[in-house]
Amino acid sequence: MIQDILPKIYHNEYQDIKPGENDFILVFHKNTVLVRYQDDKLRYPTLAEMSNVTCEYYYLFSIDDYKYFLAFPNFDSSDSNHASVPSGFDDEAPFVALDGYCYENISIFRTAASKHTAFAGITAHHLCNWYETNRFCGRCASKMVPDHKERMLYCPCCRNMVYPRISPAVIVGVINGDKILMSKYAGRAYTKYALIAGFTEIGESVEQTVAREVMEEVGLKVKNIRYYKSQPWAFSGSLLLGYFCELDGSDEITLDTDELAEAGWFSKDEIDLEDDHVSLTREMILKFKNS
Numbered sequence: 001m002i003q004d005i006l007p008k009i010y011h012n013e014y015q016d017i018k019p020g021e022n023d024f025i026l027v028f029h030k031n032t033v034l035v036r037y038q039d040d041k042l043r044y045p046t047l048a049e050m051s052n053v054t055c056e057y058y059y060l061f062s063i064d065d066y067k068y069f070l071a072f073p074n075f076d077s078s079d080s081n082h083a084s085v086p087s088g089f090d091d092e093a094p095f096v097a098l099d100g101y102c103y104e105n106i107s108i109f110r111t112a113a114s115k116h117t118a119f120a121g122i123t124a125h126h127l128c129n130w131y132e133t134n135r136f137c138g139r140c141a142s143k144m145v146p147d148h149k150e151r152m153l154y155c156p157c158c159r160n161m162v163y164p165r166i167s168p169a170v171i172v173g174v175i176n177g178d179k180i181l182m183s184k185y186a187g188r189a190y191t192k193y194a195l196i197a198g199f200t201e202i203g204e205s206v207e208q209t210v211a212r213e214v215m216e217e218v219g220l221k222v223k224n225i226r227y228y229k230s231q232p233w234a235f236s237g238s239l240l241l242g243y244f245c246e247l248d249g250s251d252e253i254t255l256d257t258d259e260l261a262e263a264g265w266f267s268k269d270e271i272d273l274e275d276d277h278v279s280l281t282r283e284m285i286l287k288f289k290n291s
Contacts, residue, residue: 001231002109002278005116011062014151019057021048023067026060026124029094032103033121041114042121044068045098053096058131058146060124063116070128071096106235107189110278118278126234127151130164138162169238170209172196173284174222176247176265180288181218183263193266193273194281199238210243218263219254220247228287231280242280244288 003010019025024044027034035042047057047069055071062068073095094103106125112118134144137155144153144162153162173195174181182193198213200206207225214222228242253263271289276282 001280001283002115002119002122003232004277005063005119008064008116010116010119013061014149015059016148017059017067019047019059019067019069021046023047023069024120025050025055025057025069025071026121026128027071027094027096028106028125028128029103031106032094033106033108033125034094034096034098034101035104035108035121036101042108042112042117044117044121045101049098050096053098055096058127060127061120063120068120068124070124070131072131109235110276115277122234123232126237127164129237134162165237166232167236167238168200168206168209169233169236169240170198170200170206170213171240171242171281171284172210172214172222173228173242173244173288174214174218174220174247175244175288176251179265179267180271180285181220181247181253181263182266182271182285183218184261186257186259186261193285195284196263197240197281206241207243210245214245217256217259219256220251221249222246223248228284229280233280240280242284244284 023046025047026044035044037043050071054074056074058070058072060068060070106122109118109122134153136142137144137158137160139160140155140158142155142157144155147154151164154160181196183196184191184193196214196217198209200209204212210225211222214220222245225243225245228244230242231240233240251265255263268289271285273282273285275286
């Protein structure tokens with residue numbers, strides 16, 4: 001899966017540091033990222049290449065000894081000890097342009113040849129969205145400021161603290177004898193077969209989420225719900241929790257057409273998918289096919 005980058009090691013411990021000349025800089029504009037290609041592999045600019053650009057840099061994480069930072073447009077602050085969160089990317093044009101680099105849709109992280117580069121990119125985009133959407137305090141509407149001891153934003157007026165948002169969601173493999181339920185999303189760019197999925201709601205366990213989502217999307221009851229594996233999925237800011245379960249009762253599908261374009265039962269011989277080494281969904285489908 002996309003987070004499986006061994007032998008390289010991901011270090012997410014926060015550090016209050018500035019970038020060095022050879023550190024990688026992640027620049028996003030809406031749902032695009034600034035990259036170039038070298039030997040058919042993605043490369044991000046370094047600080048040395050950004051020397052003529054005025055930016056504010058936020059430390060993200062390290063992979064092995066390589067450090068990664070976010071670049072934001074520079075901003076004015078009357079108090080250097082309480083610099084507010086940057087203003088974001090509301091303009092139509094990106095704030096950085098570099099020779100040899102171009103902006104690509106973040107969907108390239110699904111197919112990038114270098115797995116650790118793809119994982120770094122999509123994780124950085126998750127944090128970029130968090131910084132952008134928490135520019136102002138949700139309690140008193142004052143400007144939020146970054147903490148220097150941990151990855152946290154706080155309000156200097158009411159002391160509200162905000163940490164990166166991670167939303168739990170389920171991926172569900174419903175088994176009916178020698179078949180598995182597969183579906184296609186409605187109204188999304190991703191058009192390949194997937195499994196039933198959905199976010200955990202307030203006040204319910206993850207197992208309750210599994211049963212509810214299957215009932216809501218295809219009108220089926222399930223039993224013997226069992227945990228398989230988890231995955232950080234920064235494309236939607238989620239922590240995915242994979243479960244297999246068994247059909248309980250009728251196999252007649254009642255499709256929620258707002259959520260799904262189609263759904264059906266597939267035998268192992270009917271599954272024509274290859275391992276993309278990216279998603280928990282694909283791994284679970286192939287786990288069933290090869291069992």
